[in-house]
Amino acid sequence: MASASAALNPHRYLMDDRRFVGVIFLVPALLYILLLVGLPFLLAIAFGFSDVTVGNTELNFIGFDNFVAVWENDIFRQVFGNTVMFTLVSQIFILIFANILAIIFTQEFTGKWFARFIFILPWATPVSLAAIGWLWMFDTKYSPIDYLLLQTGFLGPKGILSNSRNLYWLANPVLSQISVIFVQVWRMTPLATVILMAGLSSIPTDILDQAEVDGSRFMRTLLQVKLPLILPIMVIALLFSMITMFGDMTVVYVLTRGGPVDYTRIIGLYSFQIGIEGGNLAQGAAMALFAFPLLLALALLMLRTASRAEVR
């Protein structure tokens, strides 16, 4: 009967072949990675070892000259530090907020779906538009935040925070850094939350029931049952968020262009300024590549952690 059916439909065996179907399913992802990630990455490596400019992309190999030049650049070291600091500090807040929100959104309450919809909006908004919105919110002169602080007595002649009418969010070294971190946390938290919600939903209910029967209260269940179980997925959420943030330059480009001085300048922005705006494509590429070993090590470490947690 089976062979008769196969004779009628010669593709049936092919589509029943798990390996064949697996390859078919993988091809789009592989093509995407090869064409949109792999090729530009290889190109960046080639550029980094050459003397290309924006006007001349002929590859003349010059060894490690660009990497040495980047490392000897004092500004770069500050920029590298900024990038790491922004990423790490943001991740701490993202992790905390995402866990809290994931727990809230997996509970039953009226208006849950609407709340979830509103909450996902920052992630759904194009990053450039979101950054422009925050640029207005943090405007040095007409910031609505400053207006509220002024009305509530925190700013102004007898203000608690400042005698001035403005805090100059994007002009003050510390506040500008806080602003950048805030916007990154605001836009990255929804994704991490959704990933964690998926993780929480996948915990078998019998485990939670067992914990309840054993007299475990909310915090104990959370800390000793739920969080260990969703650790692998939490690591993935963190990894995704960190890599996205490390490579992003849009938020800083729109908000501060790296200022004041170099307080918010990050690797992505600086390599763009040198490579495209400054025309020194080779050095811009070399600078961008400096982030790669760090991200690779981080990714391996986190995936290993996730894998171990999963085995347990």
Add this chain to the structure above:
Amino acid sequence: MKQLIRILMVLGILVALTVSAGAQGGYAEGTEISLLQWSHFVPRYDEWFDAYAAEWGEANGVGVTVDHVNFTEIFSTLAAEIDAGEGHTIVEVLFSPASYIDGLHDLGDLNAKASEMFGDRASTCQAASYLPVVDTYYAYTHGYVPDPGDYDIALWTEAGYPDGPKTYDDLLEGGRAIFEATGIPVGIGMSPELDSRMANRAAIWSFGGSIQDENENVVLNSEETIAAVKYLAQLQNEAMTDEVFGWTAASNNQALIAGEVSYILNSNSAYRSLQKIDEAAAANIGFTSALAGPAGAYASSHVWQIYVIPEYVEGDELEAAKQFILDHSANYSDVTYYSELYNFPCHASTVPELDGWLETDPWGSQPPNKFEVLKTVNDWSVHLGFPGVTNPAISQVFAESIIPNMVAQVALGEMNAEDAVAQAHERIEEIFADWRARGMVGGG
């Protein structure tokens, strides 16, 4: 037989008509050019330009398309098109694209022809098109934009300067007095953005400092530069708010329109915006030429209108592009007029009406001679590489915002002027050495 001859004659006439129609400008039929321009800060100019380009296309038998993009996207688009080997025929940029030289046509012939047709050009335009170390015109600069001081007449009159500040000392004394009396600050940016880069350079030049000398050697670390940086830091501390550390390209306009600044350095676009909103407030704005410092009075041109033709353009498309550029310059009276006196001609002869317009603004300023101060613009408006040339290293220094960051560090009290200038000098030396190794910067 007669009928056959008649048919052949008719066909011959038709062919001749078709050929002549297709070759009005001497170009092969189907020749097309495309332009990528930055969206002009004066929208009226783009309206005029689009109509002009279409008209030119019809008159010359060439298809013309014009694309406008935000000025921040021009350079990345040009880089992508050069890399791809295809894209627009003519690209208009705002700053010298010297680092793109290898991907651009040498426009020496076009520049020579323009000089032949229109006479001398402003030095600020020459410097934004020509790279002496390789003896190449990589661009054709058709216009530039003066960057005068805009001041609040009422405030400065009250402070004892009815004609506004004339020197950097005036700016400090008067600006401080106004700030103390009214809380309204001076607005000279010290942030990584265009206007700050220009304004800080203007002060350094006027104090006798510069990034490079005439021979393209880095000379930033000098007593003169240090004096200028100290001055700017004092000006910030005594006559400005911290807002200047977060200055953006829109800050000048915002502050002037809101009446919350006593002095800015800007093109006339901020004023024109105010004029359209509030004529009375606009009448209270006066203009000054570059402020004088111990070594003279210099200000950078605000931006330049620079045409480049990527190397992938060839044949009739290239010839048509060059003709378009020349014809555009020949019509510069319209360019200046419809840009509301924003674009100044590189070749003064192309706009004989200019002095008259500066005496009586055709766009209704009160008083009508508000822009008269710009008659001397060629005496003080210089280019980014002044007193040397604008080379790729100067462009990278500009892109990295090294100068405003150096000034801001001192104004914020993070460094003394000597150390900040020395640090900036070191970074600029690295950049110059890198481009010099590529043979694109002289000196050394």
